[in-house]
Amino acid sequence: MIDVDDVSVELGGSTILSDVSLSVEAGQFLALVGPNGAGKTTLLRTINGLLSPTGGRVRIDGSEIDALSAKRTGRLVATVPQETTLSFDFPVEDVVTMGRTPHRSRFSTASTDDQTAVEVAMERTDTTRFAERLVGELSGGERQRVLLARALAQETPALLLDEPTASLDINHQVATLSLARELAEDGKAVVAAIHDLELAARFCDSVALLSEGSLLATGSPSEVLEAGRLERAFDVRTAVTTNPVTGTRAVTPLSDVPPGERRVHVLGHGERTARVVGRLADAGIEVTVGVLPAGDVATATARSIASEFVTAPPFEEISTERRRAVSELIERADATVLAGPLEGVNAAVAAESDVLVALEGTEPPAGTPTVETTGLLDALRELPTTQPTTRP
Amino acid sequence: MLLSRTLAWSAGLTALLVAVVLASATVGPADIGVREVALSILNGLALPSFGTGGIRWVRPFAFDVSGTAETIVRTIRLPRILLGAIVGFALATAGTVMQGFFRNPMADPSIIGVSTGAAVGAVAFIILPLTIPFGLPLAAFCGALVAGFGVYLIATTDGRTPVATLLLAGVAVQTFLGAVISYMLLHAGDSLERAVYWLMGHLHASTWGRVRIALPLVVVLFVVLLAYARDLNVLLLGEDDAQTLGIEVERTKRILLAGSSVITAAAVAVSGVIGFVGLIVPHMMRLVVGPDHRILLPTSALAGAVFLVATDTVARMGPSELPVGIVTAALGAPFFLYLLRRQEVHAL
Structure with missing residues (x-):
């Protein structure tokens, strides 16, 4: 026509x-x-x-x-x-x-x-x-x-x-x-x-x-x-x-800040985790996530903006291989943020982190500093870097 | 619906025009009543009759009216009143078209320099020692067309005439021609008074000859412009929209511009520059009948005729006659300001 x-x-x-x-x-x-x-x-x-x-x-x-x-x-x-x-x-x-x-x-x-x-x-x-x-x-x-x-x-x-x-x-x-x-x-x-x-x-x-x-x-x-x-x-x-409601493409522009400087690993799943991942990436922080249940909301977010992430099929034993991958991510990160319910393997790997920050409302191991979601970026900026940032 | 509204309004305004013409014809130094006026006019009517010997003109009426009264009405008052009606009709038509065309409530018939051009032609003719029959209106008419066409050419590039450029070119050319007029007046000598009087706009020099020249021109151009009334409506949407709706925008603009400029030139040539008729009459009628040009154009034209006949009557009522341009401006400007304060002058 x-x-x-x-x-x-x-x-x-x-x-x-x-x-x-x-x-x-x-x-x-x-x-x-x-x-x-x-x-x-x-x-x-x-x-x-x-x-x-x-x-x-x-x-x-x-x-x-x-x-x-x-x-x-x-x-x-x-x-x-x-x-x-x-x-x-x-x-x-x-x-x-x-x-x-x-x-x-x-x-x-x-x-x-x-x-x-x-x-x-x-x-x-x-x-x-x-x-x-x-x-x-x-x-x-x-x-x-x-x-x-x-x-x-x-x-x-x-x-x-x-x-x-x-x-x-x-x-x-x-x-x-x-x-x-x-x-x-x-x-x-x-x-x-x-x-x-x-x-x-x-x-x-x-x-x-x-x-x-x-x-x-x-x-x-x-x-x-x-x-x-x-x-x-x-x-x-x-x-x-993919927009979960319409099943069509959803495009989210990210901020111009180049990734780098700091690297943070996020533990958790669900919407809140997705939001935290998005906000950290937007602030120019290199974000890794895992272990995430496959098909979780946060998985979609992680797939598009996280630099690395680990997923596992839900309701199954986590394989050693995946477990090791997450440990490595935590070790390479400057800090680990606890953004969601601490369940299964995530509870175990949380203990491996030298610098653990928990968000309000999660149930962190005793002695973990807790911050509001809004205060997260400030809290991360104040943390000492425990190890030189390794860039992949 | 629209057609019947248009016809009703036009019929009403025509009746009003007839009444104003009759009333106006009773005004003057000689005391002549409405009845004598009406009968004199009827006596003067000639109807064509188609017989074996071709067309003959028959005067069907022969009422008994005093000869002096009939002469005064038919040879002195009537040509002036009719010329006033024609000029008012033409100026209001041009004003309506220009306001729609420029989508600007301050547009009037002289906006692209036509009136100022006419004034240059007229003043030049007045101060030059020339005598040609109908030389003055002819000079004014030519001046108007040259100025209008000049502004159009200046504002046109690659076959397009942006309205804003046209407006600015019009202002600049008017200013320049104003300077030319001032210079000529400075050297006018004995003709100064005549020239200034012409510039003020008046119907003093009305004759049947001028009526016969102006009438057909004004009627034909009005019909042309009326045929474009719907295009004018669509142009109000903006030129791009009008083009996508099937209007050849540049061609239509040229026709509207030429039509309204020539109709203005015809009016100015026989009466000088009479301001405000073309500005406020369309605004008044827009308040009453709405913005649709199919009804606005004919009703504005008729209202313009009524308005100018009425104001010219006022102009000649006093002990010494005033140029009607002074009266229209003196009445028109305060009225316009009143409308403005009431926020009834609508953006187009």
Whole structure:
């Protein structure tokens, strides 16, 4: 449906897009992701004909957009803009009716087709109930839906959305993207520039990752959203995990502090342990974890951000090999933090640590200093380093 | 729904215009009543009749009215009143279009330098020793078009005319032309009074000849602009949105700009620079009928006609006649400030 073929765009002498090719079929929902200035909006503006590509071409339904009149383009592709200053006093219904502009001749009054399209669009976006209200009086979320209704009234095979969720509350973000998803399932080719990688992964069939005007990758969310590639595009370390609720990719940016300096081993499992591991890694501390029961929440966290970790199948005897691995991690660490229930093998290995810090609420061996989770980083900074840090 | 509202409002305003015209025609040094005015006008009506010998013009009425009264009404008062209506109609039309086009409540018909250009042409003609029939309105009209087109060219690069650039170019050109006018006035000598009088805006020199020139131009351009009323609505969404909704934005902008500039030029050429009509009448009507240009444009135009006929009547009521531009500004500015204080001047 939408074919972007080797498209380059130059604006004011600088290259904004270079040789971007992608295609979106009817029924497909593609997310354009990438850092600010990567060229997402420029690509959308090239697809809907607002910009002419300096190289390559864009075709929708086989027609080259750059060669079409505004009217013909308006029948092929509808755009939900990022922000429109709809401060004027038009009723919602009139704004949605403006979506019919490409289908109407200058002097015609609204046909039954026009009326039906407007009604359906408003129904679909749940805007019928404020049809009579003035656009300027609506909230940001409501206004977004009105713009979506306007685009639907255009009855185009292709739909573009520029940051449809940028200014919305989470409930409206989900509602908007669910609707876009449904529209794709109904047979439209839908492209959305989306900031939020998790939302992109959750609602879209495919993801195109743009960086500095070039396409780094396209494919399914799980193929494209990969830590190394994201680091190249966004210039930040990320932890890519699986969201336990939606089963889709979850991307967590980490702080820029390089790992090193201190090394801490964390004992425990469960959510609290996961949080402690995350916070320590965020503060630039090299974190090791273990022994963790496989499939634990903390295991997912450890897999993405811990420098080393040891897992074991739950409810089984810990093998000697694993036991030795954990002992080694504890020995190499500057300190060991007790973050969760001290059970099984962890109780035994805790005793091996020279510097043990326990969090409030755990049941540490007698004589272990205890700190609040919030005070953990400070407590670790005050500890003497017992041995030179060994870097792997 | 919208169409019937538009027709109802237009009918009402037309009736009001007729009433104001009749009332205005009774005002003047000679004492002529409404009945005599009405009958004189009816006597002057000519209807076409299609017979064997082609079109003949038939005057169906021959009421008994005093000859002097009929002459005064038909040759002195009526051309002036009608020209006032045409000018008011044209200025309010242009003002409505410009405010929508620039999405700026302070836009008025002269915003891209058309009026100042007309003034340069008119003042130049007045101080030069030339006599050409209709030379003054012609010079003003040409000056207006040259200035408007010049501003458009200055603000256009690569076929695009950004609205903000147009606005700034308009301000700069107006300032420059203002300097030219001041310089010419300095050397105007005996023509100074005539030139200044023209600049104030007045309907003193109205003739049937001017009515016949201005009327068709204004009517045709109004129809063109009205045909673009829906495009103007869509343009309020912003140029990018309008383009994706199938409007050829740059072409539409050129048509709107040319249409409103020429209609303004036609008005200014026959009446001088009459301010505030094009600024406040659209605001008043927007408060009443809303922002949809399909109803706003015709109602503003008619209200502009009513407003200018009424203010010109006030201008000629006093012992010595005032230029109507003084009256419109004196009445219009306080009214505008009142609207502003009540926060009823809406951002577009």
